Amino acid sequence: MIGEFKSILDLVKAFPTEQDCISHLEKLRWNGNVVSPFDETSKVYFCANNRYKCKNTGKYFNVKVGTIFEDTKVPLIKWFMALYIFSSHKKGISSHQLARDIDVTQKTAWFLLHRLRYAFDHPDFKKALANTVEIDETYIGGDEKNKHKSKKTKGTQGRSTKTKKPVLGMLERGEYVIANVVPNTKMATLQPVIKANVKCNTKVMTDEWKAYNSLHKTYEHKRVNHGAKQFVNGMAHTNGVENFWSHLKRGIDGIYHWVSVGHLQSYVDEFSYRYNTRNYTTSQRFNVVLENMTGRLTYKELIS
Numbered sequence: 001m002i003g004e005f006k007s008i009l010d011l012v013k014a015f016p017t018e019q020d021c022i023s024h025l026e027k028l029r030w031n032g033n034v035v036s037p038f039d040e041t042s043k044v045y046f047c048a049n050n051r052y053k054c055k056n057t058g059k060y061f062n063v064k065v066g067t068i069f070e071d072t073k074v075p076l077i078k079w080f081m082a083l084y085i086f087s088s089h090k091k092g093i094s095s096h097q098l099a100r101d102i103d104v105t106q107k108t109a110w111f112l113l114h115r116l117r118y119a120f121d122h123p124d125f126k127k128a129l130a131n132t133v134e135i136d137e138t139y140i141g142g143d144e145k146n147k148h149k150s151k152k153t154k155g156t157q158g159r160s161t162k163t164k165k166p167v168l169g170m171l172e173r174g175e176y177v178i179a180n181v182v183p184n185t186k187m188a189t190l191q192p193v194i195k196a197n198v199k200c201n202t203k204v205m206t207d208e209w210k211a212y213n214s215l216h217k218t219y220e221h222k223r224v225n226h227g228a229k230q231f232v233n234g235m236a237h238t239n240g241v242e243n244f245w246s247h248l249k250r251g252i253d254g255i256y257h258w259v260s261v262g263h264l265q266s267y268v269d270e271f272s273y274r275y276n277t278r279n280y281t282t283s284q285r286f287n288v289v290l291e292n293m294t295g296r297l298t299y300k301e302l303i304s
Contacts, residue, residue: 004283011084012077021076022050025063028290037066067293068115078102080286082112087277087285091251092270111299117266118297119289120273129172132203134241135194135212137185139164140252140264165261167248167268170197171241176276179244181265187211205236244275 005011015021026034034052036042042056053060064070069079081102086093093101095110104112141164166185171177178197182189190211195218198204204219206212207226215221222236231237248271252259259267277285 004281005286006282008081008084011080015077015080018076019050021080022063025067025069025076025290025293026050028287029063029067029293037061066296068119068295068297069293070296074104074108074112078104079112082109083116083286083289084282086113086116087274087289088282090247090274092255094255111302114263114266114302115297116289117270118295119292121269122273122276122288122292124288125176125272125276126178128199129170129175129178129197130199130202131175132173132205132235133198134171134173134205134238135169135198136207136238136241136245137166137168137182137190137209138245138249139166140249140259141165141261165264167264168193169241169244170194171244173240177241177244177272179248179268179272181268185209185211187213191215203235205238207238244271247271247275 005014015024034044034046036044036052036054036057036059038054038059038061039056042054045053045055047053047060050062051060052062064072069076072079082098085098085101093113095106095113098104098113099106099109102109166182167179168182168185168190169177169179180193182193187210191214194204194215198219200218202219204215204221206215206221206223208223212221212223222233224230224233224236224238231239248268251271252267256267273289277288280288
């Protein structure tokens, strides 16, 4: 296993060749016990050039098969550099900048970043929340103030979803956040998501939005009234989840400038991962993503 690295120079020293990258992936994925991606019960034969053969299916494979790296033409050292840059930058990096940094086309960099976001959706940060949980919703998009009057969309104030998309955030204090893009902020929409992600009898903190009205039936529910300029009520506040919203919006506005509705959840997952690994070292964060590399995202699926 690699040691700690704090710079891209340390990364290059840790993985100077393609074989070093392959060996690291094999260590993380199989830890000396190679498993066929075609039949987990099959015996596996070792072949040349980092290839293996599944006895039951007769198919050949390598460590990239069945992962975000499958069929990639980009060398793994560039993938590793991209992952380091992408995960260590607090606000992300644009595909144009990454393309220049690792010498690939912008289209390749864009696809590469989305594959990494796919791995950012880590199961360790999907466990049910407990103890004290802050819940809040925000809206992404729909900035009308700088548009010409003739270009502005009418009726977009407040909670309108004509040009904005709502995101529900649930943050366990001192732990991690779960954020989901939702179609609207009605009670019938939000409460099933909350109940699926927050354990019963948890202390839940929200603002005064009416969609949270019946949470007291399942949780120990406390509120603050933002409309009346009340931001703290004893232990009740949503400052933690609002801090996450500020990171998310600064990243989208400052780095990406605009994201499509179809890909919004991927960007939310990206910033959730950064928040959830805020106390990790660089190499820990790097390996957590690589440990979650199983699963393939094709370009056709991405643009469909």
